Amino acid sequence: MEKLEKIMQDTAKHFLQEQKVDLVIGYKKGTIPLRTTPCFVTKPEDVSQLVWNVCCDHDLTNFLLQPEYKDKKVGIIVKGCDARALVVCMAEGQIDRDKICLLYTSPSPRDLSTSRM
DSSP states (O other), X not given: OHHHHHHHHHHHHHHHHTTSOSEEEEEEEOSSTTXXXXXXXXXXXXXXXXXXXXXXXXXXXXXXXXXXXXTSOEEEEEOHHHHHHHHHHHHTTSSOGGGEEEEEOOSOHHHHHHHTO
């Protein structure tokens, strides 16, 4: 899990440093145990806030529909189910495909944890 998290952080940092995106939407450690919260990273030095674990369950694609993100190039961490929601939003013209960079994670951390049982 830590390896995936490190790859995700490095990719997000690269996107921000190369100015491929203005913002990366991901997950950070929540204020209560076993929870994560959405994280909005705009500086390469802040990517260490990003986490990837079994508590990453929010659908972050909903943020792309908000007006404050419509005109920005956004990197977003998506799970398989989130990617499907994103494809539907793009097909309906709600999200501009050219303004999105995906940091795709598959399978979801929850799938990884249950597959060992």
